Amino acid sequence: MKKLIKLKLKILSGLILKKYQPKVIAVTGSVGKTGSREAVYTVLSGKYTVRRSCKDKSSDLEVFLTIIGFAGGDRGLTSLTQAVFKAVSILIFKDNDYPQILILEINADKQGTINKILKNIRPYIGIITFAGRIYSDYFKNIEEATKEKSMLFSALNKNDWAVFNADDKNILKFKKNIKAQTLSYGFNKSCDITANNIRFTYVEDDDDIENLRGLSLKINYQGATVPIFLPNSLSIGQVYAALSAIAVGIIYGLNLVEIAERLRVFETPKGRSVLLSGIKESVIIDDSYEAFLESVEASLDVLTKIPIKKSHRRIAVIGDMSAPGADIIKNHQIIGKKIAALEVDLLFLVGEKSRDIARAAKKAGMKENSIKHYAFAKMAGEDIKNIIKSGDLILVSGSSKVKMETVVKNIMANPEKAK
CATH class of the missing domain: 3.90.190.20 (Mur ligase, C-terminal domain)
Structure with missing residues (x-):
């Protein structure tokens, strides 16, 4: 019964996308998906109406429910049936508040997952955060895992955008096969968007541990340099998340100063440094x-x-x-x-x-x-x-x-x- 309802949700979510035609930003990777998703949401939500995947589990079911706009429930039969009714409702009646942009987090933990999810979804921007690690027994090696994630970029056409962490050599292996426009980020100077001068930030420069507040860094893009502050953030992973969001902000025409200001309210996902x-x-x-x-x-x-x-x-x-x-x-x-x-x-x-x-x-x-x-x-x-x-x-x-x-x-x- 649950499989049947899931199939209905898949079909209905595809119909919803056709009706409302939001821009879709799809995020995948071995690590850093959720941080990237939240950072992109932080940058774009001040200017656009944006919805992102809300559950920590980035399964195909969560993708369909995000498209429908059903965040509640325990994912049991009753709540999924309610999601079906909501989907039918917004297909019959126009939802004037339907978002302009959807940010969908995709967990590529098995071969064929990406193509299966994207069968009815056309991303405008695809983000791959990191591909160089296996976290699933379904892949024999890193090459298989990387190839699966690269399917996201294969779904893009020349008018779309591929955003990726160019510090990951595994991603660079399939860069030549990308048909879309590209924007890379990382610490390497060859990246389009780079970060440097990373340091811990304290209240009034008092470096007592109790006054620690987050990370400060500088972002460089096409000759421009802008300081960034990431509150309550401590790790390089959060810097990468911010860099991916900066790339998306640039694609949407935001300047670096605007992006930096919006990242000042970025909330690092719970439990991630x-x-x-x-x-x-x-x-x-x-x-x-x-x-x-x-x-x-x-x-x-x-x-x-x-x-x-x-x-x-x-x-x-x-x-x-x-x-x-x-x-x-x-x-x-x-x-x-x-x-x-x-x-x-x-x-x-x-x-x-x-x-x-x-x-x-x-x-x-x-x-x-x-x-x-x-x-x-x-x-x-x-x-x-x-x-x-x-x-x-x-x-x-x-x-x-x-x-x-x-x-x-x-x-x-x-x-x-x-x-």
Whole structure:
């Protein structure tokens, strides 16, 4: 029954696109899709009526529901039936508030996914954030995963736009096959839009950890340079998200100053290296949404690059990571070895797989009394909040399966604000 309703939603969403003809911006990639989606929405929503995918899961069903404008419900039979009725309603009656632009996040986790979703959808802009990593057992290698993502650009014609992260060599491999107009971004000087001079920003330049507010950087495009501030952002991933949004803003005719002003209110998606205030005047790097080898390595780099006073501590709270089957043990061992080599004072681990992090950290020289393991996130959160001291800088990261957001909520200064 659910499959039948899903088919109806697919057909109806295609009819809605034909009736209202919004410009479609499709975003895909191994990582960074949601950040890019939110940054693009932030840049465009001040000038246009824009709707973007709202659910964290970027499945084909969520794409259809975004087109229809159905955000509520639990995706059960009842709510999906309601979505069908809404779709029929806006086909029969004109919706004067239907958006001018749709931003659709697409998860290319299986071969054929892109073509399947885009069968009834014509993107005006396609964005590929990153293609050089496998997060699905459905792909044999990076080449297969990259080829699937490249199908987004194959759906574009010469009047459309392909926007991509040119720092990713895997994306560059299929650049010559792109028929659309292109706009690249990254740190390499060969990119159309580049970022440099990235630094942590503090209130009134007081570099005490409690005054940390986000990232500042400079953007360069066709000889023009503009400063950008990204509030509560701490990672390179958020810089890439902003760069993709700047590219889209340029395509829509916005100048760099306008774009910079709009990015000042950019909200980094929850759980993706977000800066939060912790209890007892501590500071949290909330990276609890999902974790895989590269993301945890990047988060650890952030943890150790933020300056702190000698009397303060760096604490890593790491849960089980996600990885294709064969890489699970190896990836956890890599993280353990890396932590031991960094200036991390305390290491708290959650989940069975994270025991490999502990073993590797000990083997690499980290003191055993600096490491503690917990079976569940709730236990860790309740214990850690009693250990935290003023000035501590705390990274929380782990796969969604171990629910590391529970730890974050336990140690937030304002847990009532947790989403």
